[in-house]
Amino acid sequence: MGMDATDLAHGLFQILATGDPALAAEVVHEDFRNREAAVSPTACALPGPAGVLASGAWMRSAFSDLSFPVLGIARNDEQVWVRLRMQGRHTGPFVRFRDGALDQAIPPTGRDIDFEQIHVLDLRDGKVVGHEAVRDDIAMLGQLGVFPPAPDTALRMLAWRVTGRAKRAATRVSALAVEAAGGPQDNPGQTR
Template identity: 75%
Template sequence: MTMVYEDLAVALFRILETGDPELAAQVVAPDNHNREAAVAPAACSIPGPAGTLASGAWLRSAFSDLRFPVLGVARNDHQVWLRLRMRGRHTGPFVRFRDGALDQAIPPTGRDVDFEQVHLLDIRDGQVVRHEALRDDLTMLGQLGVFPPTPAVALRMAAWKVSGRAARAADRVTALAAEAAGLAPTHRTAAHRRA
């Protein structure tokens, strides 16, 4: 079955919401490149469906009820632009990485996130081959109480770092992403060593 470009774009975000490997194989090209994986666990940078499945596992580990309602779609002969919102409840640690190592672990706040994003997808032969985005991450961090930091969230983040919980959360989410990508589990990660 060949999907129209707009359906492919929407389906990519259904994969992130659900972790559906069959849909990932249909929608995501084997050489797909996700430019946005730079702040995610290493498995999210793997080309193709595996990296997309890893990205979904990473996001779902932090945000329950993850949804991406679409606000608008535009396209040309080989690209789709998608304007959408990311919505969910922050019920697990949201771990961000830099150069493959732990950068920041935000302990669960129980707060809802709802912020806008614009995604650009390159399409070739009926599959997504490249993804990049403009996200309003400052709004998301504000909704989580991280920017500007509320005293309670800042104290919890510091306590997590000092106690090693941040490193353990990074190890856990790294393992979840690797498992979703179909990789063998790894032992201690660079995230744990740098924390």
């Protein structure tokens, strides 16, 4: 007996919060595509459960106590719309990417994040096959002191970039994402 659309939606965000590979195999279709992977490590764009597991590892590396309380769900046979909050504490570097390269590394601030998102999940064969989101990233960056820039946060980000800590953080976070996705064998073009 498979999960219904509501269970699939809750399951997807539980995977992101916990990194549960068994749940990922049950919830995520092998053809899964994440249209939001552009700002994350390249492993997060892998198809299927591997990309979701990589995305969760990337987010949990920056935010401890990560959770996604669901506020509302609307669904039909092919899609689920989920309104939720993303909550956590910024205890690790939050590294954002552009075209697979370091774009921005926000050093840990210890600040809490709590902001609303809407996710659209495409369903096929009783699993989640696609994801896109409407997120209030500006609210999150404001909660982290990045936008508008708080002087202490801006100086720490600059220091991290100048000293190479930002690049090292990007390398570490990318490696965590690859490991969560099942290792280099799942990434075309990479060798062990």
